Amino acid sequence: MTSNAMNAAKRPQVGLFATCLVDLFRPSVGFASVKLIEDAGCDVHVPVAQTCCGQPAYNSGDRADTREIAEQVIEAFEGFDFVVAPSGSCASMLKKHYPGLFAGDAAWEDRARKFSEKCHELVSFLADVMMVRNTGASLEGSVTYHDSCSGLRELGVREQPRKLLAQVRGADLKEMTDSDVCCGFGGTFCVKYSDISNAIVTKKVTNIDASGADMLLAGDLGCLMNMAGKLKRIGSKVEVRHVAEVLAGMTDKAPIAGGGK
Amino acid sequence: MELTSNRFKQNASKALVDAQLQKALGNVEKGFIAKRQKSADALPEFDALRDNARDIKNHVLAHLDLYLEAYETKVTAAGGHVHWAETAEDARRIVLDICKRVGARTVTKGKSMITEEIALNDHLTANGIEPVETDLGEYIIQLRGEHPSHIIAPAVHLNKDQVESDFRRVHTHLDAGRDLSEPVSLLSEAREVLRQRYFAADVGITGANFLIAETGTSVIVTNEGNGDLTQTLGKVHVVVASIEKIVPTLEDTSQILRVLARSATGQDMSVYTTFSTGPKRPEDPDGPDEYHVVLLDNGRSAMLGTEYQDMLRCIRCGACMNHCPVYHAVGGHAYGSVYPGPMGAVLTPSLNGIDETGQLPNASTFCGRCEAVCPMRIPLPKMMRHWREREFERNLQPAVARYGLKAWAFFAKRPKLYRLFAGMGMPVLSMMGGASHRFRSLPLAGGWTKYRDLPAPEGKTFQQQWAERQSRKPEAA
Ligand code: SF4
Numbered sequence: 001m002t003s004n005a006m007n008a009a010k011r012p013q014v015g016l017f018a019t020c021l022v023d024l025f026r027p028s029v030g031f032a033s034v035k036l037i038e039d040a041g042c043d044v045h046v047p048v049a050q051t052c053c054g055q056p057a058y059n060s061g062d063r064a065d066t067r068e069i070a071e072q073v074i075e076a077f078e079g080f081d082f083v084v085a086p087s088g089s090c091a092s093m094l095k096k097h098y099p100g101l102f103a104g105d106a107a108w109e110d111r112a113r114k115f116s117e118k119c120h121e122l123v124s125f126l127a128d129v130m131m132v133r134n135t136g137a138s139l140e141g142s143v144t145y146h147d148s149c150s151g152l153r154e155l156g157v158r159e160q161p162r163k164l165l166a167q168v169r170g171a172d173l174k175e176m177t178d179s180d181v182c183c184g185f186g187g188t189f190c191v192k193y194s195d196i197s198n199a200i201v202t203k204k205v206t207n208i209d210a211s212g213a214d215m216l217l218a219g220d221l222g223c224l225m226n227m228a229g230k231l232k233r234i235g236s237k238v239e240v241r242h243v244a245e246v247l248a249g250m251t252d253k254a255p256i257a258g259g260g261k
Numbered sequence: 262m263e264l265t266s267n268r269f270k271q272n273a274s275k276a277l278v279d280a281q282l283q284k285a286l287g288n289v290e291k292g293f294i295a296k297r298q299k300s301a302d303a304l305p306e307f308d309a310l311r312d313n314a315r316d317i318k319n320h321v322l323a324h325l326d327l328y329l330e331a332y333e334t335k336v337t338a339a340g341g342h343v344h345w346a347e348t349a350e351d352a353r354r355i356v357l358d359i360c361k362r363v364g365a366r367t368v369t370k371g372k373s374m375i376t377e378e379i380a381l382n383d384h385l386t387a388n389g390i391e392p393v394e395t396d397l398g399e400y401i402i403q404l405r406g407e408h409p410s411h412i413i414a415p416a417v418h419l420n421k422d423q424v425e426s427d428f429r430r431v432h433t434h435l436d437a438g439r440d441l442s443e444p445v446s447l448l449s450e451a452r453e454v455l456r457q458r459y460f461a462a463d464v465g466i467t468g469a470n471f472l473i474a475e476t477g478t479s480v481i482v483t484n485e486g487n488g489d490l491t492q493t494l495g496k497v498h499v500v501v502a503s504i505e506k507i508v509p510t511l512e513d514t515s516q517i518l519r520v521l522a523r524s525a526t527g528q529d530m531s532v533y534t535t536f537s538t539g540p541k542r543p544e545d546p547d548g549p550d551e552y553h554v555v556l557l558d559n560g561r562s563a564m565l566g567t568e569y570q571d572m573l574r575c576i577r578c579g580a581c582m583n584h585c586p587v588y589h590a591v592g593g594h595a596y597g598s599v600y601p602g603p604m605g606a607v608l609t610p611s612l613n614g615i616d617e618t619g620q621l622p623n624a625s626t627f628c629g630r631c632e633a634v635c636p637m638r639i640p641l642p643k644m645m646r647h648w649r650e651r652e653f654e655r656n657l658q659p660a661v662a663r664y665g666l667k668a669w670a671f672f673a674k675r676p677k678l679y680r681l682f683a684g685m686g687m688p689v690l691s692m693m694g695g696a697s698h699r700f701r702s703l704p705l706a707g708g709w710t711k712y713r714d715l716p717a718p719e720g721k722t723f724q725q726q727w728a729e730r731q732s733r734k735p736e737a738a
Contacts, residue, residue: 018723018724020673022723023683023722023723023724024683024687024718024722025687025716025717025718025719026716026718026719027719027720027721027722027723027726027727028719030723030726030727031723031726046723046724046727048676048680048724048728049676050676051672051673051674051676051679052673054673056666056669056670056673057666057669057670057673058646059627059646059649060649060653060658060662060666061646061648061649061650061651061652061653061654061658062650062653062666062670063650063653065666065667065670065673065674068670068674069670069673069674072674072676149626149627149628149629149630150627150629153628153629153630153632153633154629181586181628181630182586182626182628182630184586184626185626186625186626186627186628187626187627188662189624189625189626189627190708190709191708191709192623192662192708193270193273193587193623193624194708194709194711194712195270195273195274195277196273196277196587196590196591196624197626197712198711198712198713199277199590199591200586200587200589200590200626201712201713225715225716226713228699228714228716229699229709229710229713229714229715229716230712230713230714232699232713232714233701233712233713233714253719254698254719255698256698256716257698257699257714257715257716257717258696258697258698258699258716258717259698
């Protein structure tokens with residue numbers, strides 16, 4: 001799947017921004033990302049000076065801390081050809097929101113803008129930048145895909161995961177109703193407004209269950225943990241995984257929040 | 262209305278267990294969204310029209326003073342009167358003075374959010390003048406002593422059976438055995454009752470969707486035709502509108518009209534689009550003897566030049582709330598403000614101050630669906646985030662949240678410490694999760710585990726495992 005031109009030239013050097021949730025809760029997604037990016041013909045690096053993209057501070061109105069965190073991320077990653085994150089919301093933070101943090105500071109603004117151009121969400125990076133058409137994975141069973149909000153509406157990630165999933169041998173995609181409606185996670189929203197978040201995720205898991213799929217996939221671990229937690233609470237048998245795990249053919253680990261009842 | 266935005270959480274919790282309300286909210290979700298999508302899909306240039314609409318309003322806001330003056334000149338030339346109201350109080354006083362001067366006992370009203378904003382009905386009632394709402398939805402909530410829960414569908418929080426029982430309670434002069442089982446029978450009953458009120462009214466009060474600077478015209482769009490009767494049958498027509506309703510020309514108006522109804526109800530056009538320019542001329546068959554426009558600022562000019570200026574492009578179509586998962590869950594009254602939903606979460610703090618309204622811009626998942634459908638391309642989530650920044654600067658958020666955030670930021674800014682603690686904590690948490698790989702409850706995670714299980718971490722962090730993997734690879738050293 002690697003183009004000839006790619007082989008001839010130097011392999012693109014990719015900095016993997018694992019995201020804090022993947023680092024802490026689900027390293028499997030990190031390794032699946034590494035495999036997918038390497039298979040696409042790139043070298044992967046994981047700078048140790050990464051923690052979080054800063055969204056919790058940014059969305060709480062704490063611009064000063066957000067900016068410090070953004071500087072740290074830019075310094076750690078700006079040397080790579082590409083920066084890839086297995087999360088639509090974190091990738092969008094790097095790509096769409098970082099430059100605005102430096103408005104009025106010409107030097108940093110320029111640096112942040114150049115950096116932002118290199119940043120991509122994992123699946124769209126594979127499909128749109130590396131032109132991957134088939135990841136060569138297989139899976140027995142049916143899947144349904146939830147469009148996480150930031151990836152969908154800020155980065156236009158919609159068809160890419162569906163096209164790649166369509167090539168996964170044995171996987172049958174069953175669309176749920178309202179796949180593009182928020183799951184109610186919203187970062188700190190889900191604990192600050194837990195009653196409302198619960199009402200939203202309740203509708204979501206009803207749609208997931210009604211799709212009849214065996215497995216729920218999405219591209220953002222926050223949303224996945226929210227939906228998995230609710231599915232398990234209501235006793236659903238649907239397994240929950242990050243889409244990267246399926247695309248990489250790495251579904252040997254227990255699903256998010258475990259399986260079964 | 263009384264501002265209860267800071268009780269949003271309590272209001273919301275009540276709304277979530279209100280079975281009648283939840284049933285009614287189901288209609289918002291099903292009705293509006295599909296209709297808007299269908300009409301947007303049917304118009305290939307829809308997105309280009311949205312860009313146009315945005316540009317028109319941006320141009321107006323950049324030259325608002327000039328267009329307002331030009332508008333006033335044209336209104337005056339057509340024989341009308343323009344009254345400038347800096348505050349809600351000013352606007353109430355101006356309207357009351359006009360009503361008193363002509364000896365008005367009842368006034369009819371077309372649907373208008375601005376008169377809600379200035380609480381006009383209460384003021385008129387307190388001064389012995391009876392306001393009669395003529396829009397069906399407004400009429401219903403007036404009967405119930407409520408406020409609109411949606412900016413274009415004020416009674417969307419109600420079910421048909423609730424309206425039927427209100428009509429039976431209030432319209433006691435009608436046959437008690439009448440059949441009101443069909444929605445259309447409710448509509449004709451309201452029409453019947455209201456028809457008599459139009460002729461008795463001395464003054465008709467409407468809002469405006471647009472004020473056209475080129476011609477001095479006010480424009481309203483309705484689906485019931487009640488606005489037309491309100492403004493032509495009274496002796497005096499009073500338009501109450503906020504300053505940002507100005508558009509330069511008739512052509513601009515028609516551009517924005519093309520996105521307004523499509524975004525609101527999925528109609529190509531509303532049923533009635535009515536243009537009013539000045540009072541009745543000698544050759545006109547009907548129309549009011551006097552035509553007044555009360556131009557309300559109420560904090561809007563202070564938004565110009567700030568990060569909230571874009572909000573002044575809003576044309577009150579309601580698409581943002583129609584697509585909002587939070588609005589779907591709790592309805593409009595929970596917001597405790599005149600304007601609900603995403604547009605209210607941005608506008609209300611501008612009008613009422615962030616101290617009393619801080620809950621509203623926080624109660625969003627930032628899913629971005631509002632911005633995606635807004636015909637005026639208003640970046641609603643971005644502006645909600647700006648309100649959170651204003652709150653943060655002034656330490657208005659709860660102490661627990663603030664300290665929690667600061668503690669987290671401390672570690673996020675120190676990768677080595679962060680790795681150390683994460684590396685120690687995650688394997689322990691993972692073991693605690695055991696074979697189920699999840700927690701039903703966990704200390705400090707009650708906000709999460711009240712409603713859902715918490716997935717357990719897999720074990721060592723990604724950073725730990727990656728470092729181990731690299732050290733096993735000699736060439737990667
Ligand atoms: S903010 Fe946009 S979508 Fe919401 S009411 Fe105003 S114009 Fe309509």
